[in-house]
Amino acid sequence: MLTTRRLGKRYGEKRVLRKIDLDLPRGGFLVVTGPNGSGKTTLLRICAGLAQPTEGKIERAATRAQVGYLGHEPLVYRELTALENLELYGRLYRLPERRERIGMLLERFGLWEARHERVVSYSRGMTQRLALCRLLLHEPELLVLDEPYSALDEAGAELLDAQLSELSGERTFLLSTHDPARVDPLASDRLALAV
């Protein structure tokens, strides 16, 4: 699903990623760890197609529509409601049964009651749950998750655990975390980056 060879990234003189070789097969679950500044986010952004490497090459067997990305930001509009945000993405991804899918995800992540409230009124944890709804909305083949547990409370984290368990094996995951023990049972491979 994803292969990189001698992948590197520089911002001007600063090298943030050096010679990364990855082979992530379909259905694989790669956990990326490393201290702050080791290039986890840069690697994940390159793998999601949001950034271009300056060295090496990357091959991704997933189209843009098949990639789901969860970064440090929820990628939702604060002045829109949860429903409006998901409707927007649902239209852009041309989901055939958009309303049903959105309703199911909002129910699953405990946001159905708050679906007509603007995101600006959400707590950080609720916003992160909405970000997970957005991530899963179009049922991506390749899921790129950058520290997905960072803003979740325990209930939210358990929901995410359940979702990852359900989808692991079926979908391909690339996940960065500071708490690798949490996803260790699901991991098929591990990559530790150094500063």
Next chain:
Amino acid sequence: MSYVRDVGALARKDLLLELRARDTLPAMLLFVAAVFVVFHFALPGTPSRLETSGLLWVAILFTALLGLGRAFVPEREQRTFDGLVLAPCDRSAIWLAKSLATLAFLAAAEVVALPLYALFFHRVGGATVAAVFLADLGICGVGTFLGAMAVATRARDLLLPLLFLPLAMPIVVGAVGASVVDSPGRYLGFLALYDLLFAVVCWASFEYVVAE
């Protein structure tokens, strides 16, 4: 057809955001009204039609610049550009939708600006209205494109006017010309050609602007 639906969904989102946040349009309306009031009191005697036409276009251009400067603020502040760029729609739909939303705000500001101009200075003729329409298309298309370029930089507030104003010069030339001559056809044609040329350039190259 799906392209039109994407543009519709994105433009609707921009209009909804403005309706909720009211960040841009009130500022544009206040600015354009204030500019005409200032011009009215600052200009001695009765200025000529040529002079006031120039003032009209200065006011429209800087009012548009206010709107353009805020066009990508939600995407910048809430980092939602990544979400839009990852979506499988043609990326030029983002530019077109944003241009249409900015055009709507500018048109709303002009609904106030033109009567004020008529009140303080001269009657607004059909040629001026046609010039305003054609100029708005060019201003919003080019300005949105440059706004997307500027938003990725640290000096975004400085960069947008520096990039936009030189490229808007032909619009001012064509629009002032159409407002003051007896046969404005040539100037309106020039504005239409400018719109067409830059629309094609912006549409075709927006993909590269939003790529990292």
